[in-house]
Amino acid sequence: MIRWWTRRLGAVVITLMLTSVVVFALTNVIPGDVARRILGREASQASVDAKRMELGLDRPLVEQYGSWLVGFVRGDWGTSFTKQEPVRDLVLSHLGKSLVLAGITFAILLPVALSLGLIAGLRSGTRTDRTITVLGLCGTATPEFVSGVALLVLFSVRFSWLPPSARSEYGLKGLVLPVTALVIVCTGYVTRMVRASVVSTMERPYIRTARLKGISTVSLVRRHVLRNSMVVPVAALGVQLRYLLGGLIAVELLFNYAGIGSVLLEAAQQKDVPTLQAATLISGVTVMLTFVVSDLAYGALDPRVSMSKPR
């Protein structure tokens, strides 16, 4: 187990290091000048050059990267070039919001998708199964910014039942529409995976044996179907969780939610290297944590999966 953790952590550190090098290199390949962006196109070349010097952009790239890395490891993530705010506060506050949005969405998605998938799987081939499958596919096929606009027009503009944005002043009420839009887009895929797994499980000999022994349907599902059907859907849930944590740019923009996605987008557009580097690494850490959680869930659900041996 210790070796497993050591290997995983080592892989995470190496991946993050490589990511930071790649992101840093890319920001220097993309055309544009952050000093010009800060001062505006009408600023003189002299003031732009002075700004570049102030930001340390006149130093060799290796030196720039080295000083950023040393600072990052020490906890000094620098100051945003464009916002003039400490990067650490900027990134962590936005990450916190993304975690809240992802957490609530996942907490709703999990029971909804499992229930629908279970019902569809148990009633495979019936009208109920077809209805759940078709509606799920429709939700998955509709981009979240389309369903989001529809929800906003209906519930915020037409009926004025819910706030038109997820600004902090609205608290949890403001999260109803973005969470709904995300649940709509994520449910279909997970439901389909659960359904397929349940159908497969229901065809296993031990289920038939249990039925012949006269076990009730509720007990059958609880004791035999659920656990054995969850191994494959855990992977699907892991994918959805990474999607939710990785930055939901469309939803964040549409509902004006200050998550990590909008920070990443803005920093990339503005060549705000300190913010982009930190936001990328922190997003990377959270995504990798979901891999670890997925692996642990695998291990818990399927004792054949060993943590001591590489899979």
Place this chain on the structure above:
Amino acid sequence: MPDNDLQRQWASELADLARSGVFTRREVLRKASAYGLSIPLIGTVLASFGTQTAASDANPGASTVDGRSTSSPTRSSSPMSSGAPGGILSIGALTPSTAVDPVVGFDAASIAIFQLTNEYLIGLNRDFTLRPQLATEWEPGDNGQRWMVTLREGVTFTDGTPFDAEAVTSSFARLLDPESPSSSAQSAFAGILEADGVSVDDTGNIVFELVRPYADFPYLISSNTYNAVILPTEYAGSYIDNPVGTGPFLLDSYSAAEGATLSRNESYWEAGKPLLDGVEFKFYQDPQAQVIALQSGEIDTQVTSQIGLLASLEGNGDYTIDEIESTGLNVLTMRVDTPPFDRKEVRQAVAFALDRVAINETLYNGVDTIGNDHLLAPAYPASPTDLPQRELDLARVEELLAGEEVRFTLTFDPPTRDYAVVLQEQLRQAGIEVELAQVTSDEFYAGDQESDTPWLFTQSNIVGWAGRAVPTQFINPMVKSGGIWNGSKYSNPVVDTAAETYDTSTDDEEKQAQARIIAEAMHDDTPIIITTWSTVIRPFNSARWTGITAHPSSYIELNDVTQA
């Protein structure tokens, strides 16, 4: 400050022009405010129209506007307040891309915030007249090369520090530093005012000694130069942490992600103003989300708006869309030193191949004003009205090109993509092939402005410009020989001389004559093409608020806003 001889001479000339019908009443007011004429003297000039004028009308400092007609679905006939005071106004804005800093800030949300918390010596009204803010009077000397400005007394900054001449000189020292990060100040004062040109005389007045005579100088120290706010002497940056000003509102909180809250400055110098209790800015990264917020009542108005997104407000009586003609524009630049644009006939052919009315209808819902390929916008009083308007004329295109096959590359950045596509299609129908080269805004404006930046050195490009109150603020950098933003590399001694005479002339008839010379030369030489001049729009919830107006520079002025 009594009127001096120069001012009396200008007043006499203005009266002559008013009597002869050359200038309208509004144009006279605009000129009078720029020259710093006293109220009695302006009243004398306005009497030339045969109408007695109320002192408030004659006062260049009055915060009234001319009530220019609008063509919005629901029109605001008067911006004057008539409702109940109090209330918190919510304003939507696109998230500022940079930190809010009055010395550096250039995006609309930043400007809107620091213009409510800080002030200028002179304010720019929406009809391009000037009004006193921290200056009460201004008068020229030495034929317009020296300007004396009298400061308002009894004003204090929001931290209790008295406003004084030192605050003014230190504010301008910051802007005029050769390495000043302020782009608006750099472009406004280049070649006109230098760091050692600002001083205080024995009477405590501010004296601006210019590099050359400049009759429109008051515009340069007005809100027209949006970074020229007056800050405390000890201001050293980090505005958000220490937002001290003399403006009608105090900045209470600011979040780069969410917005800002402002409350009324109870010690504001103008008695009884502002009427609002406070203002709330809400930031959005997506313009569509901002319109939904407006429709749902989350915000009451916007700093900037796009007419194309407001179709959903049509027919909704709760909203008014105020409009005002501005001097903002998209310029299609053609390098006159590079084939195929080194031939005037080719440049003119491109101009005649464009259907300007269709462009206006397609891209701007028909609200913009048609351009005529010169930089004297119809909104400028000196704009000539007798030049033939260029229209789509395919026969003329054929004649000018005489069988020559023309193709060129048009470089642009995303904000002007739709315009570029329409140009390409219209020119294709005239037999002119255009290859579109879209680059990011960063790439478009990157590089050295003296050697390789795409917006100044590509064969042809489109550049969007915010409005200016004085036409030579466009002409000098954009088409004068060697101008710093002369992307067409155009050079015409006639234009150069006329622009210099325009700047130095105190005679309005002479100014009009020089403006005509410039317009005629540009129209004929066609180094740039101007198909439309933008109209600024501002939608607002008129069921809840009155007094909200559009401004040609998209400024937000809220002193007279009340609840409906």
